[in-house]
Amino acid sequence: MSALTLEHSSVQKVLEIAEELVKENKVLTTKILYNRAKHRLKIPRNGLLKIIQLLIDRRVIVDGSRFTRDSVLSHDIRNFIYSIIENEIGIHFSELKRKVDSVSAISTGQLIWHLEMLLKFDLIKKVKFTKYTIFLPIDIEDQLGIIYFLLKDEINLSILKLLSEKSNLQKSNLYETLEEEREKVYYHIKTLQDYGIIMVKADILSIVPEIENTIKFIFKNMHIQLINED
Amino acid sequence: MVLNWTIEVISTFLAAIIIFFTSILTFRSKEISKIRSVMYLRVTWNLTVLFYISEGLSYLYLDFTLNRICALLLFFTILFFILSINYITKESIFSKSLILFGVVSGLYVYLLFQPESLIISYTNGFYTIKWGNFFGFFAILIQFFMFVYAFLWGYLTWKNAPFLIKREAFIFFLGMLLASVGGNLFYLLHLWLYYLIAVTNLSFSIGVLIISIVIIKQSKLLYILPFELCRISVKDQEGNPLFDHDWSESKVNELVFTGFINAIQVMSQELIKMGGLLDIHLQEGVVILHESERVCVGIVSSKSSKALRESLVHFTKDFEELFQKLLKEKNHNMKDYELAYTLIEKHFANFPSRLIRSDKQPLILTPKYLEIPQLLDNKLKTIFSNKEEYERIKAELIRAPLFTSEDFLDLYDELKDEIEKLENQE
Numbered sequence: 001m002s003a004l005t006l007e008h009s010s011v012q013k014v015l016e017i018a019e020e021l022v023k024e025n026k027v028l029t030t031k032i033l034y035n036r037a038k039h040r041l042k043i044p045r046n047g048l049l050k051i052i053q054l055l056i057d058r059r060v061i062v063d064g065s066r067f068t069r070d071s072v073l074s075h076d077i078r079n080f081i082y083s084i085i086e087n088e089i090g091i092h093f094s095e096l097k098r099k100v101d102s103v104s105a106i107s108t109g110q111l112i113w114h115l116e117m118l119l120k121f122d123l124i125k126k127v128k129f130t131k132y133t134i135f136l137p138i139d140i141e142d143q144l145g146i147i148y149f150l151l152k153d154e155i156n157l158s159i160l161k162l163l164s165e166k167s168n169l170q171k172s173n174l175y176e177t178l179e180e181e182r183e184k185v186y187y188h189i190k191t192l193q194d195y196g197i198i199m200v201k202a203d204i205l206s207i208v209p210e211i212e213n214t215i216k217f218i219f220k221n222m223h224i225q226l227i228n229e230d
Numbered sequence: 231m232v233l234n235w236t237i238e239v240i241s242t243f244l245a246a247i248i249i250f251f252t253s254i255l256t257f258r259s260k261e262i263s264k265i266r267s268v269m270y271l272r273v274t275w276n277l278t279v280l281f282y283i284s285e286g287l288s289y290l291y292l293d294f295t296l297n298r299i300c301a302l303l304l305f306f307t308i309l310f311f312i313l314s315i316n317y318i319t320k321e322s323i324f325s326k327s328l329i330l331f332g333v334v335s336g337l338y339v340y341l342l343f344q345p346e347s348l349i350i351s352y353t354n355g356f357y358t359i360k361w362g363n364f365f366g367f368f369a370i371l372i373q374f375f376m377f378v379y380a381f382l383w384g385y386l387t388w389k390n391a392p393f394l395i396k397r398e399a400f401i402f403f404l405g406m407l408l409a410s411v412g413g414n415l416f417y418l419l420h421l422w423l424y425y426l427i428a429v430t431n432l433s434f435s436i437g438v439l440i441i442s443i444v445i446i447k448q449s450k451l452l453y454i455l456p457f458e459l460c461r462i463s464v465k466d467q468e469g470n471p472l473f474d475h476d477w478s479e480s481k482v483n484e485l486v487f488t489g490f491i492n493a494i495q496v497m498s499q500e501l502i503k504m505g506g507l508l509d510i511h512l513q514e515g516v517v518i519l520h521e522s523e524r525v526c527v528g529i530v531s532s533k534s535s536k537a538l539r540e541s542l543v544h545f546t547k548d549f550e551e552l553f554q555k556l557l558k559e560k561n562h563n564m565k566d567y568e569l570a571y572t573l574i575e576k577h578f579a580n581f582p583s584r585l586i587r588s589d590k591q592p593l594i595l596t597p598k599y600l601e602i603p604q605l606l607d608n609k610l611k612t613i614f615s616n617k618e619e620y621e622r623i624k625a626e627l628i629r630a631p632l633f634t635s636e637d638f639l640d641l642y643d644e645l646k647d648e649i650e651k652l653e654n655q656e
Contacts, residue, residue, distance in 0.1 A: 018595055030393070031589040049394055056585050057475070058571070063586065064594030067629050075626075076484035093648045104485055108649050109613040109642070113623050116638040120631055133645055 004054055013041055014051045018061065028064065069121045077104055078114040085124050085135045089221075090148030092132040147197065147211075147218060155180060155188045160207065160215055161224065163198060169205045236356040239289045241428035245435035246282035249275050252435075252442045259446040265580070266537075267452055268445070270314035270323075275438065277307040282431070289358055294348050297359045301342050301369070305335050308376045315383050319455045321536055331375050338372050341365040354424040373414060380410035383455075384441075390454050392584045398448040402441060409437025450582040457533040459581045460515065462542075464527050464549060464570070465491050470562040472525065473549075473570040478584035480530045481514035491528045494519050507543070509534050520546045524557045538581075545577040594628050596621065602628075606635055613642060 004011065014037045021028050021036065030052055037048055055061045065071070073079045077100070084099050085091060091099070097111055115135065118124045127134045127142045129149060136145040150156045158178050162169060169177075175185040189205065192198045197215075199208050207215055253275040262268045281303035288296035312331060313323040341347055347365035351358055361369045384406025391399030412433035420426040445451055453459075460480035464473040469492050480487070490510055510517040511534070518529040520542050527546045531538055549570060550557065556566055586593065602610075602624065610627075614620035627635055642649075 015595075022595055028593045028595070029590050030586060030593065033593075034589070053394055053583060057574075057583060059476075060596055061586075061593045062596055062625060064592040064629060066592075067626075067631070074479070079483075080485060093645055094651060104488075107614065107616065107619060110619060110623065112642050112645060112649075113626070113638055116634065116641050117626070117630065119641070120634055120637065131647065133648060 011051050072121045081114050086137050090145050092134050163207050171203050171205050233290050234292050234357050238427045239286050241431040242282050242286035245431040246279050248435035250279045252439045256442050262449045267318040270317050274310040274314050281307050315379050338368040377410045377414045380406050387454050392582045393589050395448050398444050402444040405437045405440030409434050449580045453581050457531050457535050460530040462529050464525050473567045475574050482530045490517050522546050541577045548573050
């Protein structure tokens with residue numbers, strides 16, 4: 001007896017019936033497919049079940065149940081992307097792509113598809129900040145997410161760390177303390193200032209009082225130890 | 231000498247004939263005759279035949295010695311039945327309940343050789359040998375072991391059977407009910423209604439016949455309980471995937487599985503020297519890896535299994551032989567290795583597939599058999615140039631909520647600048 005293949009005429013006939021059911025906009029289930037094929041093709045039960053099994057084994061027929069909030073994460077790569085967004089709060093698109101690629105190289109299109117699915121099921125959210133698109137866990141506030149994002153930059157981080165440790169830092173001298181170019185440091189100060197994280201009064205820099213606790217909370221989350229902390 | 235032909239004797243011989251026929255059937259079946267668990271079952275059936283013959287003869291001649299032999303054979307029959315089921319469900323003949331059975335059967339054998347254990351009785355106009363006093367009680371007790379084991383095996387097999395073999399599993403369970411519940415119930419009732427002993431014998435033997443025929447017709451029933459086979463993956467020595475097949479959704483993460491296969495290839499020579507086989511036990515299951523000269527084959531299963539390892543070794547050997555030329559040419563095209571499905575049918579035919587959980591579960595035809603709006607199709611094709619990736623996304627798209635495709639295209643446009651930046655970096 002020859003082995004059953006997808007090219008076998010009976011298999012093709014069952015496949016035609018499946019296509020016909022889809023075209024009729026009927027929900028395709030094994031039961032419906034079996035009943036119609038049995039009625040029309042008069043194939044014995046075992047033979048017909050073998051054909052359906054072959055179609056399932058060869059992935060011609062696959063699970064068609066709609067995605068749910070839980071099942072959407074059953075995709076390994078999507079789950080991995082989700083775990084990165086959860087663990088690296090404030091990650092932006094390009095950085096996310098690099099992180100995913102380091103484990104499993106996928107196309108940019110596929111990454112966006114998975115992000116769209118995570119967005120669709122309210123597992124993550126996105127925030128546009130300057131030229132970057134930041135992806136955040138759904139329960140993180142946008143403002144907090146942006147601070148996390150800003151703190152991923154080393155100069156921003158150093159400025160805020162210094163400001164958390166010492167008060168009355170002079171804007172004009174900060175670049176020397178940080179051992180960075182003056183323009184670069186000024187640019188970062190302006191960004192932080194524009195976003196309402198720090199303020200400048202008569203050349204003296206300080207963290208906006210309302211944000212101070214948030215910054216401390218983020219440092220704690222990022223396991224960053226401050227000198228004046230116990 | 232007048233022979234004591236009674237309905238009990240006739241039904242006992244009839245049961246022996248039915249079970250002997252059953253044993254021959256399992257021996258002659260190409261599909262199952264060489265399966266180790268079936269060999270254990272066949273020993274059980276053969277012991278049952280001997281039990282029934284000695285029982286029938288002991289009643290026919292009203293002979294105590296023959297009846298004691300029959301009682302001993304009952305003990306061995308039940309022992310082998312328990313060992314068979316242990317092996318079928320756990321690939322090991324030992325279980326904790328075996329100790330309890332040992333204690334009970336020890337008392338049973340001791341009482342069998344006590345002076346008043348066997349009594350010739352005259353019931354309903356017929357002479358028979360009754361198992362009296364405590365011995366009779368312990369005889370019922372050891373048969374209860376068989377009843378519990380048989381019932382649980384039948385019920386759990388039916389309950390856990392994938393829907394494609396659910397019907398066979400149900401008939402199997404019915405056979406088991408007939409042999410265990412039917413057999414034991416009528417055995418108890420025959421103490422009051424003597425004629426029911428014939429029903430007991432026939433119920434048990436027909437039950438055994440049904441069970442065996444169903445196993446011959448659907449050997450997958452034997453592999454429902456021991457483990458759940460999830461997937462097999464073949465990679466060449468450079469880590470390129472050559473062939474994949476799934477039986478059920480794996481709890482072992484795809485990235486973890488691939489990671490193990492890749493890692494194993496680093497130490498391939500050492501592994502080949504060790505026989506090429508390696509079991510990696512994870513919380514979610516077991517990864518069994520087999521490394522050969524040209525390929526690395528990995529299996530994900532819920533538990534480790536000797537039968538699985540044997541099938542894996544044979545599969546790998548045949549895979550290398552079948553695709554020798556392609557492997558030498560370092561051909562990585564998965565399409566050229568599709569014929570490996572015949573090897574799956576050859577070496578893994580007994581392991582049930584659980585990809586579709588119920589006959590009412592909604593299904594879809596894979597994307598190449600489905601049509602989506604032309605405009606969307608064209609856009610997707612420009613984004614996903616890899617055909618397989620495109621089809622995978624299309625398959626997800628069909629299962630996704632309404633308007634996901636539109637939202638996806640919007641997000642793609644939104645991220646355009648960042649994509650360009652990424653592409654320039656690459």
